[in-house]
Amino acid sequence: MADRPTAGVTPFLTIRGRRGQEALDFYTRAFGGEVVERNVAEDGQRLMQAGLRINGGFVMLSDEFPEWRGAAEPEPQGVTLHLQVDDADRWTERAAKAGATVTMPVADQFWGDRYGQVTDPFGHRWSIGSPIK
Template identity: 60%
Template sequence: MNDVAKQVPTGGVTPHLTIGDGKASDAIAFYVAAFGAEERGRMLADDGSRLMHAHILINGSSVMLNDDFPEYNGGPASLPASVTLHLQVDNADAWWNRAVAAGAIIRFPLDNQFWGDRYGQVTDPFGHVWSIGAPIPA
């Protein structure tokens, strides 16, 4: 087992994102800028260019990602895309503003919701939907 694999926690559920067009490294840079991600490690594929595996932490939770390998799975277009990644944070406005400044596209505007959270959704440049929520400030 390599050092990157040892860092992924056991138990729970860890999202694993496949990024198309060889842009997994760009996705990591975006997640650092948009969500304050911390890169824990990465491994290149044997071709020396595509990212086979990476591990980042966002808001204390693990996210794994890799470049697309269409020769194995048919590419991202063939995969279901009905997932929203939720970030429950301390300050929704701060996280929201950082994500939008980094290039996220507003999908569902940030606003106070009836269930008691300040909540909204953005789409990252790689097609993944992120929801951001925090309790409405008193």
């Protein structure tokens, strides 16, 4: 697909509990994401793979498929997705209104950004930063 990146690193999120479509809807509302591809599994219920653009980057996701791995996916941990944006306060507020939990309120940081963190309803952590004006 032409909208999919051909190089670089693309995060691929696994969404537990058959909530893949809900996650797509959330990322659209919370981060202004644009769904560019969406494929449903043969069972017609689970999201096999989807891709969306967020702030110029690309994120892929799917529902979990324990039958392919032999076990359920572990809870998301140890990874934070970072969004470098024009206004961290506005982006964080929009994410919170869409259902994210603010885990670190946006504040001025020593490295020159306004920076904060949220956790989405699916357990994935996001940091949001913008240059101090």
